[in-house]
Amino acid sequence: MFRPASVFAGACLIATPSVAQIPPDVQAMIDAAMATGDAKKIETVIELAKQTQPDSADEIEAIAGAWRKERAEAQRLAEAKKKEEIREAGMFDMWSGEGQIGAFLSTGNSDDMGLSLAVKLKRDGIRWSHALRGTADFQRSSGVTSREQFLAAYEPRFQINENIFAYGLTQYERDRFQGFYNRYAVSGGIGYKLLDSDSATLSVKAGPAYRVTERTTGETINRLAGLFGADFDWKIADRVTFTQDANAVAETGTEALLVVDSANTTLNLTSGIDFKVSDRLRSRLTYNIEYDSNPGPGAEKTDTLTRFSLVYGF
DSSP: OOOOHHHHHHHHHHHSOOOOOOOHHHHHHHHHHHHHTOHHHHHHHHHHHHHHOGGGHHHHHHHHHHHHHHHHHHHHHHHHHHHHHHHHOOTTSSEEEEEEEEEEEEOSSSOEEEEEEEEEEEEEOSSEEEEEEEEEEEEEETTEEEEEEEEEEEEEEEEOSSSEEEEEEEEEEEEGGGTEEEEEEEEEEEEEEEEEOSSEEEEEEEEEEEEEEEETTSOEEEEEEEEEEEEEEEEEETTEEEEEEEEEEEEOBTTBTTOGGGOEEEEEEEEEEEEEOSSSEEEEEEEEEEEESSOSTTOOSEEEEEEEEEEEEO
16 A cells, blocks of 8 residues: 655655754753852753753753863863972961961959960971971960960871871970970871861871970970870861861870879860951950879869950961
């Protein structure tokens, strides 16, 4: 039986449907998301577009695939450029940090004055990083100095792999109200990054240490020690960050941990909340606990300090 060509053409059209085009409003939504440069937002919009337009899912995925490829290439080029800049940087280049100041003054029934200063500097390399920090606390009550504390520390790190690092630490302290004029400590060991995300980071470290303490009594004590450290940062909200830093040193006699009666354990625990004021300026509320199991004569074992300060990043 003879059939007109038009019938065959119609049958072919039915058997091979045309590819559906992305609706203009959906395309505009995808373009707007990509214009933001926010990867999470773009992926969310792509997923919603595929769910609401299943007939155009292949075309939408093709757009997403091209964007992911372009983004990966841009990241690769940026990382290569950064590594090259690090290799060519001088000793005093590539540093970042923050300065912190807090103060109070009261008059009337009592004349009190307090000042707190701190600075942190950090330089991140390809595998090496360097951190410097210093703090100074000073307080006078009715003309009598009641707090005078200084600390300076330098810590280099070598990143062995993505999570494991080796560290070194050199630290100096002065706090005559805790019974020592000078205390020096050196340490080295291994650390591990337990958590690393956009909102939270947690790392721990541990290793042997050696400490020299020059007490206010004139006695000098040299001891082997063990150090444990932890550093935790949590971004609670867009402008609020919780920080937790801890350094504990368990000090023993020259015969290591077996000489329990001559042991001295110190703990420095600082918890803080940062409130972001601008890109560079933050306000910070911190609570610090310092514990020394064997302080100098007449000194308390535990000191606490609540501090409110302004922090400027650079």
